[in-house]
Amino acid sequence: xxxxxxxxxxxxxxxxxxxxxxxxxxxxxxxxxxxxxxxxxxxxxxxxxxxxxxxxxxxxxxxxxxxxxxxxxxxxxxxxxxxxxxxxxxxxxxxxxxxxxxxxxxxxxxxxxxxxxxxxxxxxxxxxxxxxxxxxxxxxxxxxxxxxxxxxxxxxxxxxxxxxxxxxxxxxxxxxxxxxxxxxxxxxxxxxxxxxxxxxxxxxxxxxxxxxxxxxxxxxxxxxxxxxxxxxxxxxxxxxxxxxxxxxxxxxxxxxxxxxxxxxxxxxxxxxxxxxxxxxxxxxxxxxxxxxxxxxxxxxxxxxxxxxxxxxxxxxxxxxxxxxxxxxxxxxxxxxxxxxxxxxxxxxxxxxxxxxxxxxxxxxxxxxxxxxxxxxxxxxxxxxxxxxxxxxxxxxxxxxxxxxxxxxxxxxxxxxxxxxxxxxxxxxxxxxxxxxxxxxxxxxxxxxxxxx
Amino acid sequence: xxxxxxxxxxxxxxxxxxxxxxxxxxxxxxxxxxxxxxxxxxxxxxxxxxxxxxxxxxxxxxxxxxxxxxxxxxxxxxxxxxxxxxxxxxxxxxxxxxxxxxxxxxxxxxxxxxxxxxxxxxxxxxxxxxxxxxxxxxxxxxxxxxxxxxxxxxxxxxxxxxxxxxxxxxxxxxxxxxxxxxxxxxxxxxxxxxxxxxxxxxxxxxxxxxxxxxxxxxxxxxxxxxxxxxxxxxxxxxxxxxxxxxxxxxxxxxxxxxxxxxxxxxxxxxxxxxxxxxxxxxxxxxxxxxxxxxxxxxxxxxxxxxxxxxxxxxxxxxxxxxxxxxxxxxxxxxxxxxxxxxxxxxxxxxxxxxxxxxxxxxxxxxxxxxxxxxxxxxxxxxxxxxxxxxxxxxxxxxxxxxxxxxxxxxxxxxxxxxxxxxxxxxxxxxxxxxxxxxxxx
Ligand SMILES: Cc1cc2nc3c(=O)[nH]c(=O)nc-3n(C[C@H](O)[C@H](O)[C@H](O)COP(=O)(O)OP(=O)(O)OC[C@H]3O[C@@H](n4cnc5c(N)ncnc54)[C@H](O)[C@@H]3O)c2cc1C
Ligand code: SF4
Ligand code: SF4
Numbered sequence: 054x055x056x057x058x059x060x061x062x063x064x065x066x067x068x069x070x071x072x073x074x075x076x077x078x079x080x081x082x083x084x085x086x087x088x089x090x091x092x093x094x095x096x097x098x099x100x101x102x103x104x105x106x107x108x109x110x111x112x113x114x115x116x117x118x119x120x121x122x123x124x125x126x127x128x129x130x131x132x133x134x135x136x137x138x139x140x141x142x143x144x145x146x147x148x149x150x151x152x153x154x155x156x157x158x159x160x161x162x163x164x165x166x167x168x169x170x171x172x173x174x175x176x177x178x179x180x181x182x183x184x185x186x187x188x189x190x191x192x193x194x195x196x197x198x199x200x201x202x203x204x205x206x207x208x209x210x211x212x213x214x215x216x217x218x219x220x221x222x223x224x225x226x227x228x229x230x231x232x233x234x235x236x237x238x239x240x241x242x243x244x245x246x247x248x249x250x251x252x253x254x255x256x257x258x259x260x261x262x263x264x265x266x267x268x269x270x271x272x273x274x275x276x277x278x279x280x281x282x283x284x285x286x287x288x289x290x291x292x293x294x295x296x297x298x299x300x301x302x303x304x305x306x307x308x309x310x311x312x313x314x315x316x317x318x319x320x321x322x323x324x325x326x327x328x329x330x331x332x333x334x335x336x337x338x339x340x341x342x343x344x345x346x347x348x349x350x351x352x353x354x355x356x357x358x359x360x361x362x363x364x365x366x367x368x369x370x371x372x373x374x375x376x377x378x379x380x381x382x383x384x385x386x387x388x389x390x391x392x393x394x395x396x397x398x399x400x401x402x403x404x405x406x407x408x409x410x411x412x413x414x415x416x417x418x419x420x421x422x423x424x425x426x427x428x429x430x431x432x433x434x435x436x437x438x439x440x441x442x443x444x445x446x447x448x449x450x451x452x453x454x455x456x457x458x459x460x461x462x463x464x465x466x467x468x469x470x471x472x473x474x475x476x477x478x479x480x481x482x483x484x485x486x487x488x489x490x491x492x493x494x495x496x497x498x499x500x501x502x503x504x505x
Numbered sequence: 506x507x508x509x510x511x512x513x514x515x516x517x518x519x520x521x522x523x524x525x526x527x528x529x530x531x532x533x534x535x536x537x538x539x540x541x542x543x544x545x546x547x548x549x550x551x552x553x554x555x556x557x558x559x560x561x562x563x564x565x566x567x568x569x570x571x572x573x574x575x576x577x578x579x580x581x582x583x584x585x586x587x588x589x590x591x592x593x594x595x596x597x598x599x600x601x602x603x604x605x606x607x608x609x610x611x612x613x614x615x616x617x618x619x620x621x622x623x624x625x626x627x628x629x630x631x632x633x634x635x636x637x638x639x640x641x642x643x644x645x646x647x648x649x650x651x652x653x654x655x656x657x658x659x660x661x662x663x664x665x666x667x668x669x670x671x672x673x674x675x676x677x678x679x680x681x682x683x684x685x686x687x688x689x690x691x692x693x694x695x696x697x698x699x700x701x702x703x704x705x706x707x708x709x710x711x712x713x714x715x716x717x718x719x720x721x722x723x724x725x726x727x728x729x730x731x732x733x734x735x736x737x738x739x740x741x742x743x744x745x746x747x748x749x750x751x752x753x754x755x756x757x758x759x760x761x762x763x764x765x766x767x768x769x770x771x772x773x774x775x776x777x778x779x780x781x782x783x784x785x786x787x788x789x790x791x792x793x794x795x796x797x798x799x800x801x802x803x804x805x806x807x808x809x810x811x812x813x814x815x816x817x818x819x820x821x822x823x824x825x826x827x828x829x830x831x832x833x834x835x836x837x838x839x840x841x842x843x844x845x846x847x848x849x850x851x852x853x854x855x856x857x858x859x860x861x862x863x864x865x866x867x868x869x870x871x872x873x874x875x876x877x878x879x880x881x882x883x884x885x886x887x888x889x890x891x892x893x894x895x896x897x898x899x900x901x902x903x904x905x906x907x908x909x910x911x912x913x914x915x916x917x918x919x920x921x922x923x924x925x926x927x928x929x930x931x932x933x934x935x936x937x938x939x940x941x942x943x944x945x946x
Contacts, residue, residue: 112680125633127698128701129697129701129829129830130830131829131830132830134555134556134557135555135556135557135667135668136555136556136667137556137557138556138557138558139556216830217911218911218913218914219911219912219913222913243691253646264545310833330567331567366622390576395703427911428883428884428885429823429884429885429888430797430800430884431797431823431825431834431884433546433548433549433797433825434517434546434548434796435546435548435549435552435558435563436546436549436552436558436562436563436565437549437552437557437558439562440557440558440562448567449565450565453562453565467911470911472557474827474832475825475827475832475834476825476832476834476881476909479881479909479910479911479912480911480912481912496820496884496885496888497797497801497819497820497821497823497884497888498801498804498805498818498819498820499818499819499820502833
């Protein structure tokens with residue numbers, strides 16, 4: 054006889070911890086040294102030893118993350134999400150909250166009180182001089198940390214997912230684009246006294262690239278500037294629809310984009326924290342499309358205004374654009390988008406705020422070859438796919454009905470497919486017809502006719 | 506007049522039935538279950554213990570779903586069924602009347618009669634209470650023994666490993682699961698188990714469990730004593746028929762039903778793990794305790810309950826599992842020993858972690874089954890080809906259609922085909938494989 058149970062399973066299973074391995078201890082020490090050096094630098098003692106301090110910070114941070122990642126490289130390759138729901142760092146525990154507050158604080162200081170980081174910024178001078186011929190500012194420091202995070206956590210991610218070649222290749226891709234196109238190349242351009250241009254960002258994510266002010270200043274800067282304007286326009290209006298038609302949104306969101314790159318690497322330990330509820334999905338659709346409408350309207354107004362030489366709005370549209378830059382470009386994408394990783398998951402910005410994701414999503418939903426195919430009736434409704442979908446898509450709700458997953462927000466990270474213990478999901482670019490199969494199909498039950 | 510359909514058990518079979526009745530009718534639906542308030546995925550139990558997910562992640566529907574779809578949930582235990590009065594009695598004393606009753610009570614773990622089976626630290630795994638118990642029983646321990654080489658056994662081994670607990674795995678057969686898997690596959694899986702540093706003891710049985718209050722060690726049939734602080738008993742499950750034992754509802758090992766899932770009592774039906782078919786469909790077992798079967802049965806019965814009387818008609822059999830890092834899929838009929846009129850082609854990658862088997866008839870060379878380990882097959886294609894009774898040569902020349910491996914994976918179709926040609930001395934040509942899907946237009 055099965056006795057009735059009165060316990061609440063969700064409460065009783067939360068405190069199992071995994072022991073720390075030797076590697077993790079070493080990693081912890083390295084990161085502690087890096088953090089201490091960071092604090093020392095902020096306090097201003099770095100001036101005389103900036104090179105040494107910088108080396109220690111970067112070196113120890115890299116060593117630390119790599120040694121945390123080493124266990125993933127040892128032993129058979131496979132899915133190892135053991136203990137994620139128990140650890141305080143990944144389960145919204147105390148340490149996660151502290152980390153979130155520190156990260157958020159970091160963003161707030163960078164955006165609004167950069168002078169507080171003066172000491173830290175100064176130790177980046179040697180690197181900045183080398184790359185740009187100029188002393189560092191807070192954005193150089195930020196870019197350097199950002200790139201470091203993508204590279205080191207990318208190494209971790211590759212180790213963790215080395216059973217899937219898709220993950221390995223796309224992670225190299227985001228590491229490459231972050232390092233090359235979002236850090237070294239723009240810095241190098243600066244060194245050559247050319248505009249600091251990011252070839253891997255386009256309107257509407259990098260909204261100002263199609264603002265009249267940016268366009269005119271780029272054009273005035275010389276022939277390279279003209280090419281940059283051309284590049285930006287081609288990417289936004291021609292390449293984006295074509296690539297999204299062929300490969301889905303993923304070509305950008307989980308292969309190229311820096312925001313996506315950070316989410317896929319540094320944000321990976323937090324991907325399961327995204328909200329999967331229907332309510333969250335509703336909010337998401339309202340928000341992300343509102344942002345898209347907003348930036349489109351702003352851009353059009355700016356152009357009209359510049360065409361009529363300020364005749365329509367006078368000086369109103371300028372502040373409007375600044376206001377957008379402040380709240381959406383700054384507060385949303387940085388403070389909330391990254392600062393809240395440990396609490397709300399790694400793709401909050403991409404899901405709720407990014408206008409680029411909104412456009413790509415509209416293409417992906419209505420005109421694309423990309424889909425996630427469900428393998429017939431093989432789903433066991435276990436929930437791994439939904440749990441680890443960083444975009445909060447309830448993948449299981451489709452898979453268990455035998456339906457393909459065609460959702461505007463899916464960034465094609467492929468994690469759902471690789472955590473599925475039954476190999477039910479497959480990211481594919483295929484024929485458009487039959488891509489969306491709304492009827493629940495139940496292969497394996499012949500009393501219900503199945504259309505193949 | 507809407508009828509009142511009462512379902513005992515909120516597992517996959519009971520819930521699928523409830524959902525599909527709701528889609529087709531306006532009847533009142535009540536689901537009574539004692540284990541958890543909401544439907545969760547039993548197959549995900551291991552991931553809760555391993556910390557991949559929490560209980561709430563394993564619930565396939567959000568909690569508001571049930572009210573919105575007017576499926577009333579009662580969390581209680583049914584103590585008896587009053588067949589004549591058409592009601593069921595709950596443990597809290599209340600009774601619930603039904604017009605139609607569906608028994609979907611699932612299984613219980615087998616508990617063989619070893620000395621020491623009741624010691625603390627000895628347990629099996631079927632439901633949520635077992636996970637909580639396992640949490641208690643394995644806290645801070647170093648060594649565990651698993652007895653019984655089935656699917657739940659290997660899951661339990663993986664669970665223990667996730668908490669750095671050393672596992673000794675006692676398997677009665679000569680290779681892991683070789684009562685289901687052909688020898689080659691069983692060997693492959695056994696090797697992989699060892700790769701994970703599990704101490705796999707094949708052809709070994711449990712004789713006795715020793716300990717005072719808590720388990721201290723076990724003795725094998727060879728007399729060896731193995732120290733351990735935990736013993737997982739995974740020697741199969743049996744239909745859960747405890748509440749119908751004293752009723753007029755007929756049962757053998759499971760609740761006996763015909764092809765419409767009708768028991769011998771009018772208006773009482775049974776589906777899922779607890780069922781034993783009087784006349785199982787051709788090639789299927791009378792008791793089939795797997796997830797997919799429960800789902801298909803739930804769908805089928807729902808039609809009958811909504812006055813569209815429908816016989817159980819499952820398509821070709823399929824099942825899947827994961828042995829640590831190696832995925833397993835099977836379609837159609839693959840016996841551990843080939844039947845008289847059967848033969849098969851088997852291919853194994855030299856890394857010893859990937860294999861493929863196609864079983865076909867000797868006389869007309871029609872395909873009857875597939876096994877795949879470490880590589881994925883497309884269910885829709887397997888299902889179609891099995892129903893069409895495709896010829897093996899045709900299957901082998903279209904392997905690319907069968908494949909469901911992720912993008913950028915290595916492909917083995919050529920290698921498999923040339924192995925087939927060599928083995929059968931044929932010269933089948935492969936239909937040209939599509940280009941890597943990421944790059945074709
Ligand atoms: C650990 C584990 C892993 C598994 N993995 C797989 C897998 O990977 N693939 C696969 O195909 N199958 C798997 N199975 C088997 C699969 O889970 C079962 O076949 C399936 O869950 C059976 O569904 P069911 O609805 O018939 O019964 P159940 O899911 O057992 O649901 C029956 C429910 O009824 C309740 N109940 C019973 N009696 C009463 C009563 N008198 N009053 C009130 N409530 C009652 C029970 O508590 C239970 O919650 C696994 C099983 C286990 C235990
Ligand atoms: S649905 Fe899958 S591929 Fe898409 S974002 Fe979610 S986890 Fe990534
Ligand atoms: S992970 Fe796979 S089996 Fe589990 S619910 Fe998702 S698709 Fe289904």
